[in-house]
Amino acid sequence: MAPALPTPTLPQALVLLDYFGIAVFAISGALLAAEKRQTLVTFIFFAVVTGVGGGTLRDLLIGAPVFWVHTNAMLLICMGAAFAVWVVRSRHFSERALLWFDALGLGAYATYGAAKATAWGVAPVPAFAMGVLTACAGGIIRDVLAGQPSILMRPELYVTAAALSSGLFVGLALLGLPLPLAALAAASAGFALRGLAIARGWSLPAYPG
Numbered sequence: 001m002a003p004a005l006p007t008p009t010l011p012q013a014l015v016l017l018d019y020f021g022i023a024v025f026a027i028s029g030a031l032l033a034a035e036k037r038q039t040l041v042t043f044i045f046f047a048v049v050t051g052v053g054g055g056t057l058r059d060l061l062i063g064a065p066v067f068w069v070h071t072n073a074m075l076l077i078c079m080g081a082a083f084a085v086w087v088v089r090s091r092h093f094s095e096r097a098l099l100w101f102d103a104l105g106l107g108a109y110a111t112y113g114a115a116k117a118t119a120w121g122v123a124p125v126p127a128f129a130m131g132v133l134t135a136c137a138g139g140i141i142r143d144v145l146a147g148q149p150s151i152l153m154r155p156e157l158y159v160t161a162a163a164l165s166s167g168l169f170v171g172l173a174l175l176g177l178p179l180p181l182a183a184l185a186a187a188s189a190g191f192a193l194r195g196l197a198i199a200r201g202w203s204l205p206a207y208p209g
Contacts, residue, residue, distance in 0.1 A: 107190030131166025165190030
């Protein structure tokens, strides 16, 4: 039997980025449950699905162990986010809180997804795609379960911002920039683009038909 290959490791800064992305996406899932006036069980379910959905698909596709299965931390983060939103209550958040938490998670998670795929030996273009998938899949699942239009069916700059973070990280890493610096630049760029889209109503042009 061939010896098992060592599990790739990422710099601690990128691991923290993963935790951050999971937390803010979980909060966004719980906020949507709050908007729908659901039970605490639904808060937790939406937080978990949004927090780990994209990363789960990524790991299955790149052949990595699913990241939340062998540790308690990830699900505890999601459940903690759900309880926090439940206790604070949605009235203490602005109407656009879900959008801004989603924007924070988008840049962080797209960057981490691309970084993990790269560490597992995925080629640059598929690694870029894994970053976008990591950032967007959880939100898509959340929206479908909530019975509202998926982010894929809206013209706002969402997937584009994830693509910016993911692509920028892959490009900077290929140029030899230290991974923590590449991650910081990529996550910040994606958040900035998404934030400007929220603040100024930027969107992509629709097909004229």
